Amino acid sequence: MSDLSRLRIWDIWVRLFHWSFAASVVFLLFSGETGIGFFDWHRWAGEFVLLLVLFRLFWGFLGSSNARLVPLLRHPVAALNHLRGLLAGERHDERGHNSAGGWAVLAMLLLVLVQAVTGLFIADEEELIEGAFYYDVSSGVNEFFYRIHHTNAELLQILVVIHVLMVLAYLIRTGQNLILPMLTGRMKWSSDKTPPAVVFAKPWLGLFFLGVCYLLLAWLLRWPPLF
Ligand code: HEM
Ligand code: HEM
Numbered sequence: 001m002s003d004l005s006r007l008r009i010w011d012i013w014v015r016l017f018h019w020s021f022a023a024s025v026v027f028l029l030f031s032g033e034t035g036i037g038f039f040d041w042h043r044w045a046g047e048f049v050l051l052l053v054l055f056r057l058f059w060g061f062l063g064s065s066n067a068r069l070v071p072l073l074r075h076p077v078a079a080l081n082h083l084r085g086l087l088a089g090e091r092h093d094e095r096g097h098n099s100a101g102g103w104a105v106l107a108m109l110l111l112v113l114v115q116a117v118t119g120l121f122i123a124d125e126e127e128l129i130e131g132a133f134y135y136d137v138s139s140g141v142n143e144f145f146y147r148i149h150h151t152n153a154e155l156l157q158i159l160v161v162i163h164v165l166m167v168l169a170y171l172i173r174t175g176q177n178l179i180l181p182m183l184t185g186r187m188k189w190s191s192d193k194t195p196p197a198v199v200f201a202k203p204w205l206g207l208f209f210l211g212v213c214y215l216l217l218a219w220l221l222r223w224p225p226l227f
């Protein structure tokens with residue numbers, strides 16, 4: 001009989017992904033908005049985030065069952081009902097993302113992907129840093145992607161703030177601490193219902209996918225020392 005007070009939820013790769021992704025995105029938004037650390041690190045952090053998103057897509061199709069991305073597309077009514085329950089202070093233990101959180105996860109991955117891809121085609125005004133494909137496209141395309149990079153950054157900031165506020169809302173309204181499981185990989189299961197089964201992928205598979213994503217991007221973006 002497993003210890004239900006310390007039920008396994010997030011595998012090591014979801015947790016490593018989350019905290020490195022969160023730290024990099026916060027740095028990128030900060031450096032983009034303030035210029036601090038921008039010329040030294042913005043491009044490299046942006047390409048690193050692209051690696052993370054690519055990895056998460058692999059993990060979202062071939063990783064642990066509760067990290068899968070397609071099942072996160074739940075019916076919007078279910079998501080709204082979940083949020084209504086949250087407002088009312090109802091607690092629903094989940095061994096994965098809930099129906100509203102799933103949409104937020106997909107939106108965050110999508111916006112960061114758009115941000116990183118548009119970054120590849122733009123440069124700052126003095127052309128001190130250029131994206132890997134800046135010179136491969138016309139100035140009209142540069143300008144178009146620059147505008148998306150600018151506007152999408154605003155949307156992303158709003159989404160990140162909502163994300164953190166929602167995590168705090170669970171803590172305050174329902175007493176559910178979602179942060180600890182994202183750190184330790186284990187959660188407290190307090191519902192009477194039997195917890196759903198989760199199939200955890202072998203940890204070495206994550207290392208393999210990360211290697212594949214690294215080689216793919218190293219080739220595409222000509223990362224030294226390999227290319
Ligand atoms: C692929 C790598 C990336 C490259 C090469 C890149 C490059 C650039 C450049 C050249 C600028 C314009 C700076 C200026 O106006 O002088 C910029 C702005 C910015 N970038 Fe990136 N970026 C990348 C990825 C990202 C990512 C992933 C994020 C966030 C998750 C991000 C967030 C921002 C923000 C917030 C700004 C300021 C936008 C504005 O207010 O105009 N960038 N980036
Ligand atoms: C201090 C800041 C943050 C905290 C406390 C936090 C906390 C969390 C928690 C608890 C979850 C799991 C939610 C659940 O149980 O369903 C989560 C998921 C997630 N968060 Fe954050 N987060 C933070 C910052 C960020 C930032 C800056 C981003 C960047 C966009 C981000 C992106 C994500 C993503 C993509 C997931 C889904 C993880 C996955 O399935 O791989 N988080 N976060």
